[in-house]
Amino acid sequence: MNAVAASSTETVVELGKRVLDYNDRAAAALRERFSAAGVRVANLISSPGTGKTELVVKVCEELARSGVKTAVLVGDCATDNDARRIAQVCSMTRQIVTEGLCHLEASMIDDGLDGWDLGDVDLLLIENVGNLVCPSDFDLGEDLKVALLSVTEGEDKPLKYPHLFSTAALIVVTKMDLVEACGMDIETMEENIVAINPGAEVIETSARTGIGVERLASVLCNAITAKPRDGEGITIVSGRRDS
Amino acid sequence: MHELSLARAIVSEVSEAAVNHEIARVGVVEMKVGVLCGVIVDSLQFAFEFAAVGTPLEGAQLEFVSSEVTMWCESCQVVVQPREKLVFSCPNCHSPCPELRSGRELEIVRFTERHEDAEVMQ
Numbered sequence: 001m002n003a004v005a006a007s008s009t010e011t012v013v014e015l016g017k018r019v020l021d022y023n024d025r026a027a028a029a030l031r032e033r034f035s036a037a038g039v040r041v042a043n044l045i046s047s048p049g050t051g052k053t054e055l056v057v058k059v060c061e062e063l064a065r066s067g068v069k070t071a072v073l074v075g076d077c078a079t080d081n082d083a084r085r086i087a088q089v090c091s092m093t094r095q096i097v098t099e100g101l102c103h104l105e106a107s108m109i110d111d112g113l114d115g116w117d118l119g120d121v122d123l124l125l126i127e128n129v130g131n132l133v134c135p136s137d138f139d140l141g142e143d144l145k146v147a148l149l150s151v152t153e154g155e156d157k158p159l160k161y162p163h164l165f166s167t168a169a170l171i172v173v174t175k176m177d178l179v180e181a182c183g184m185d186i187e188t189m190e191e192n193i194v195a196i197n198p199g200a201e202v203i204e205t206s207a208r209t210g211i212g213v214e215r216l217a218s219v220l221c222n223a224i225t226a227k228p229r230d231g232e233g234i235t236i237v238s239g240r241r242d243s
Numbered sequence: 244m245h246e247l248s249l250a251r252a253i254v255s256e257v258s259e260a261a262v263n264h265e266i267a268r269v270g271v272v273e274m275k276v277g278v279l280c281g282v283i284v285d286s287l288q289f290a291f292e293f294a295a296v297g298t299p300l301e302g303a304q305l306e307f308v309s310s311e312v313t314m315w316c317e318s319c320q321v322v323v324q325p326r327e328k329l330v331f332s333c334p335n336c337h338s339p340c341p342e343l344r345s346g347r348e349l350e351i352v353r354f355t356e357r358h359e360d361a362e363v364m365q
Binding site: 010011012013014015016017018019020021022023101102103105133134136137159162163166194195196197198199 | 245248249252253255256257260261264266270274279280281329330331332339340341343348349350351352353354355356358
């Protein structure tokens with residue numbers, strides 16, 4: 001940062017600073033904390049009504065069967081409805097009520113973890129506030145940014161919201177049981193995903209029929225096994241009947 | 244109101260730097276805004292005016308410089324620009340280019356001091 005006297009009356013300060021620096025710093029501290037405790041973290045982002053919560057419930061059930069200790073933080077503008085639903089299958093679940101704010105920030109995750117022993121957690125799922133725009137800017141210290149879209153939302157959703165869909169490492173299609181009812185052209189949608197994010201992995205799911213739930217749980221677990229803890233990878237066995 | 248969070252962050256960062264440089268009042272804040280950064284400039288401007296009240300930035304102007312999308316083509320080993328907006332493939336060889344080099348930035352580039360006498364002269 002240098003101050004330069006541009007003229008006798010004007011001082012210019014070169015700042016060169018990212019606006020989201022404050023959040024990135026908090027996210028980096030979280031990432032360090034997660035890493036030290038061996039916790040892997042996924043940040044789940046979608047529009048409202050995509051079916052994040054129901055899918056999280058099914059994934060938590062699957063992870064519990066595989067012996068993965070899961071915790072969930074869920075963000076909403078108001079109510080703790082989602083946390084109450086998830087808590088039925090995952091005891092370490094906490095609601096973050098943003099009181100109108102359209103996204104979660106790293107400092108809120110820090111507050112949300114208060115009192116939890118991260119040594120008891122293998123995987124933290126963060127269900128972000130339903131919103132396709134703002135949450136994608138805010139790093140929460142996650143290992144895996146996951147974008148979800150339902151088949152009811154239209155084939156071109158990834159093109160309409162490139163900011164999220166081009167930066168997610170994993171894209172989850174939900175409500176696959178409704179493909180026919182909606183007249184959804186799934187091939188076109190996946191072409192659109194590839195156009196906007198050639199590197200992303202795509203998983204088709206249905207919380208209702210269970211399609212893709214095991215594979216999703218397995219991919220979240222791969223995020224765990226891919227990164228050894230204390231020099232020794234933890235092994236999680238999950239079948240992939242539907243892959 | 245995502246832009247309000249951003250406006251507060253801008254005010255906070257620039258205020259801190261202004262104090263460090265013994266600048267009482269800020270004139271112009273120049274921002275670099277990537278075309279893919281997802282920010283609505285008008286909303287940010289609107290939120291900024293509220294966030295700046297009671298700070299050295301009260302009455303300051305935000306100026307925006309746009310940053311276009313560039314990406315790395317692994318096949319051609321060069322930085323390229325997309326043929327069409329939001330098509331992340333190489334315009335020459337058509338291979339996918341997932342690695343963006345610019346277009347997502349949201350940065351405070353620099354700011355200027357505003358003098359009371361400059362205001363009087365207006």
